[in-house]
Amino acid sequence: MMDLTIENITQNVHEINSRCSDRRFRYVLERVVVHLHDLVRETRLSTTEWMTALEFLTEVGQTCTEVRQEFILLSDVLGVSLLVDSIDHPKPKGATEGTVLGPFHTHEAKEASNGGAIASDPDGQPLLVLCKVTDSAGQPIANAKIDVWETDSKGFYDVQYSVRDGPDGRAVLTSDENGRFWFKAIVPVPYPIPSDGPVGKLLSKLQRHPYRPSHMHFMFNSPGYDPLITALYLKDDPYESSDAVFGVKNTLVVNLKKVENSDLAQRYGVDVGCALMEYDFALVTEEAVMELRHKNASEAMVAQGKNMQFVDGLPIPDVD
Amino acid sequence: MMDLTIENITQNVHEINSRCSDRRFRYVLERVVVHLHDLVRETRLSTTEWMTALEFLTEVGQTCTEVRQEFILLSDVLGVSLLVDSIDHPKPKGATEGTVLGPFHTHEAKEASNGGAIASDPDGQPLLVLCKVTDSAGQPIANAKIDVWETDSKGFYDVQYSVRDGPDGRAVLTSDENGRFWFKAIVPVPYPIPSDGPVGKLLSKLQRHPYRPSHMHFMFNSPGYDPLITALYLKDDPYESSDAVFGVKNTLVVNLKKVENSDLAQRYGVDVGCALMEYDFALVTEEAVMELRHKNASEAMVAQGKNMQFVDGLPIPDVD
Structure with missing residues (x-):
């Protein structure tokens, strides 16, 4: 290795990295180097621009705390998170599509019985959620664990409050013998991703808003099935087609209905007129x-x- | 934007970023997104691998302090710093080539007269440095300012010591009317880049050593000329062809000589047998x-x- 030029630097970096015995890591890093170098060559990146980029990445790292992961946020707003998930969890036809996990899932949600309420916010608009989980052939899956989480009526997850009494707006449900699970929640509202850090500044420079359309998160775990991380989005949300983190997919957009039947209202303990969200989820086996x-x-x-x-x-x- | 897939996510990210009115930034970011997405698609990057990458980058950012820039180090060991410099400061034939700045240049070096000593380390092997600076046609450049910096005999720059009396191993010289400048220093030694952080761990995973071959840094500033950031490398250094930061170029490798002539020794106030480094630098105009x-x-x-x-x-x- 010597006489490094714009043209041969890439090959030289490959050579010095070629001793690495982890073949998958060596391959991935080789592609990282190729793309980084190509990016610099094709844009004719200036020293000033590269320093600005390095300072930005430094700030992204330094904005991360125990409860905030700014690099995941950066990955989200650049569409990388959705892409990685789509590749790692491909869905055959008939299976429910996945979407971004987002940074607000926790492992502290309490188990809730079917019919229970997962959100305590009195300002939220009441919502009845009636769901079913099946395999891709439509056979019910009993005893699946379903993590559900949503913001309060102000657009904040419980973990975003510095003072709180415990988990709220989240629960872990269990499907019954017919694959059904149901609960009371509040109608989701749109909210901005944290925008007071470097990723917020980036969005602002790009003249992009930081909003996510109204949605509710679902994560399914059942032995033998690929975990499904997904969310349901409310139709006609103002941010439906401009989600800051690229999470919306057509098949995950739902039309809210109303509980119009007094029998139904009585059966689930809600008022007639209460908002109603219905959805059937289909899981795929790990093997598939x-x-x-x-x-x-x-x-x-x-x-x-x-x-x-x-x-x-x-x-x-x-x-x- | 909707129905996001592995194939259309890139175009969707471009569309949402297309409102940015800074055309250069928009173009560079578009290429960043293309390369990031292509990297993920072609390596079939897994969720676990991507999380490992994001955690690594977070740690790189968090290792940065007032006196340590770990992201520059990462850029250095991946060959990006050398590439960006080569593109931003191209040299026409006859001009001295540039190389990586490195993280140890400071603005606190004192002015030194020609003939003065820039390093006080008594354990260093004495070195006489005789240089000349010209334009690319060989005409001497008088009154050029030349920043020079090197490590002590243990391989540490002055700023790497938490306790120190002021700048050492560095100085700012001025070329005389014949473009000449000369000073006393110590023979450079090889040293490792800081390897106790995430970049050190990366090198270790790649089975790479963290060493830089022995070298002395030079930075030239003269009105009307493109600043020249370069370094001279000692021939036959054990790390000559495996510099951890890809700084070595053939034209910057020098053969150390000895002061064999007692007239020369007397003229410069050194002992006969003292190591001697001679080099002529050629600057290019800003315009060129x-x-x-x-x-x-x-x-x-x-x-x-x-x-x-x-x-x-x-x-x-x-x-x-």
Whole structure:
């Protein structure tokens, strides 16, 4: 390695990194270096611009705390989080699509019985949620654990308050023998992602708003099934087509209805006129997801004309 | 924007960012998003790998302090710093090549007269440095300011000590009417870049050493000339061809000589047998560098088949 030039620096970095014995890491880092160098070469990035970028990334790291992960937020607003999830958790036809986890899931939610209330905010508009969880052939899945979480009526998750009494706006439910689960909540509202840090400044420079459309998060866990991380979005939300973190998918948009039938109201202990959200979720087996992930990756490698082998479902170069 | 897929997410991110009125920023960010998404798609990056990457970057940011910039170090070990400098400060034939600045330049170096000593370390091997600075046609440049800095004999820069009396191993010299400048220093030694942080861990995972070959830094400033940031490397250093930060270039490698002539020794106040480093530097005018940068960028854009215009020497898409 010597006489480093704009043209040969990339090959030289590969050579010095080629001793790494972790083949998957070596491959990923090789692609990181290729893309970083290509980015610099094709944009003719200036020293001043690169320093600005490094200072920005430094600030992103330094804004992270125990309860705030600004790098995930950066990944979210650049669409990377959704992309990584789509690749890692591909869904066959008929299965419910996944979406971004977001930074507000916790492991402290309490178990709730079907019919219970997950949110205590008196200012929230009451909502009855009636759901079902099945496999991709429509067979009910009993005893699935379902994490549900949403903001309060002001658009804040419980963990965003410095003073609080415990988990609120979240619970873990269990599907009954017919795959059904139901609970009382409040109608979700749109809210801005934290925008007082460097990612907020970036959005502002891009003339983008920091809002997420109204939604409720769901995470499903059931033995043998690929965990499903998803959310339901309310139709006709003002931010439906401009979600700051690219989470909305057509199949996850729901039309809120109303409880119009007094029998139904009585059965679930809500008032006639109460908002109603209904949705049926379909999970996929771990095996089916693993196969689909491998199939998609193989096809992508063929399309790139790359000779690869797979280790744990992830590609590495196939060197003869 | 809706129904986000692995294939259309990139275009959707571009669309939401397209309102940004800073055209250069919009272009650079568009390329950042393209490369990030392509990296994820082509490596089939897993959620676990992406989280590991985000946690690594967070730690890089959090390792930065007033006197340590870990993101620059990361940029250095991936060859990006050298690449950005090569693009921003292209050198025409005959001009001295530049190299990485490194994180140890300061603005507190004292002015030294020609013939003075810049390093006080009694354990260092004495070195006489005789240099000349000219323009690219070989005409001497008088009154150029030359920042020089090097480590002590243990491989540490003055700023790396928590307790110290002031600047040491560094000085600002001025070329005389013949473009000459000369000083006493110590023979540079190899040293490791700071390796107790996340970048050190990365090098270790890559089975790379953290050493830089022995070198002395030089920075030239003279009105009308492009500032030259460079360094001289000692021939046959054990790390000559494996510099951790990719700084070595053939034309910057020097063969140390000895002061063999007693007249020379007497003239410069050193002992016969003292190590001797001689080098002639050639600067380029600001105008010539600007022209060359623009020419290189234009050629790169033509090679990419892109229709661009230039603003302040940097490309942006030329939209009709």
